[in-house]
Amino acid sequence: MVAAGLRQTKLTILLSLNAAAILIAGVLIAGAILLNGGMDFKVVGERSDDVSETIETPELIDAESNSAASLTDAQKAYVTSVHTVNGVDSTPVPEGELWGEEGITMYETADFDICVGGDLSDLGEMYWQTSNPDVISGFYTGARTWLGYSSDTCRFPLVTGIGTTTITAGTYDGTRRDSIVVTVVESPKLRWEYEVLSLVNQERVRNGLEKLTWGDTCADAAELRARELVANYSHTRPDGSSWDTACDAPDKNAKYVEGENLVVGSSAVSPETTVAAWMNSEAHRANILNPNFTKLSVGYYFDANTHYKTHWSQYFANF
Numbered sequence: 001m002v003a004a005g006l007r008q009t010k011l012t013i014l015l016s017l018n019a020a021a022i023l024i025a026g027v028l029i030a031g032a033i034l035l036n037g038g039m040d041f042k043v044v045g046e047r048s049d050d051v052s053e054t055i056e057t058p059e060l061i062d063a064e065s066n067s068a069a070s071l072t073d074a075q076k077a078y079v080t081s082v083h084t085v086n087g088v089d090s091t092p093v094p095e096g097e098l099w100g101e102e103g104i105t106m107y108e109t110a111d112f113d114i115c116v117g118g119d120l121s122d123l124g125e126m127y128w129q130t131s132n133p134d135v136i137s138g139f140y141t142g143a144r145t146w147l148g149y150s151s152d153t154c155r156f157p158l159v160t161g162i163g164t165t166t167i168t169a170g171t172y173d174g175t176r177r178d179s180i181v182v183t184v185v186e187s188p189k190l191r192w193e194y195e196v197l198s199l200v201n202q203e204r205v206r207n208g209l210e211k212l213t214w215g216d217t218c219a220d221a222a223e224l225r226a227r228e229l230v231a232n233y234s235h236t237r238p239d240g241s242s243w244d245t246a247c248d249a250p251d252k253n254a255k256y257v258e259g260e261n262l263v264v265g266s267s268a269v270s271p272e273t274t275v276a277a278w279m280n281s282e283a284h285r286a287n288i289l290n291p292n293f294t295k296l297s298v299g300y301y302f303d304a305n306t307h308y309k310t311h312w313s314q315y316f317a318n319f
Helices: 031-035 191-208 219-228 271-279 282-290
Strands: 005-006 021-026 027-030 057-060 105-107 126-130 136-140 158-159 164-171 177-185 258-264 294-300 309-318
Touching: 126 136, 191 271, 191 282, 191 294, 191 309, 219 294, 219 309, 258 271, 258 282, 271 282, 282 309
Parallel strands: 005 258, 105 177
Antiparallel strands: 005 057, 021 027, 126 164, 136 158, 164 177, 258 309, 294 309
């Protein structure tokens, strides 16, 4: 048997707040004036809300299944492309600014990194600020490269709640500075769970397999397992029992098979990134492409106050 999930190094959040100052005609003016606009000046110092801890790419652990089905050579050769989402569109950016739009909306999972306008590059070192730390409290020093983002133009936001904040960013040489309103909304739990089923079925059809149907029998078990990952990120449940006790088969014989995939953390921020992570792991892909399974139940649980924040489970079965 093998086990499944994403292991994420615990991040210690340290906000580094540096003094901000602007020198105009030899007079030191408080950095807050910078936000008022309507003045022509050059930034010589600025506060940074970057979270000092760098991000490490989570590692996959194995998937769990009580089926002995193995991958075909074609299945083993399957490779998914890196899922890329652009935090802003490619609208031309005005001279001296960083964004071509005034606002963007994202889910509480931080389902994409916030990037400056798509036509900008080689900006050099930048500062990033947030006006409402109850919504976005800062930014990690690097972008999530494993999701297709570049640290040159993107930042991974530390989302702390639902609401609206204004992100202000600029280059230290003063050539570009801009603000954009970011609205953080609750993730659509039920819709996302069914989207995972749809994405899994796309992979199965691509590999010549029958589609799975929604597994009502183990739906409650999938929800429970996603929540249990807060206490114990493992195929062993918090009470010490095995994962497959969450949804018992009618009887334990060769006729019935079950499997479980798990994933948590910053790379599982949407249905697309979650399924892509599983498909890029041979053991998890084996469950998704197992011809013996006919049902799939999906559990999703988000809690900003937990270590991993985002928790996903897949419960496969043929009953």
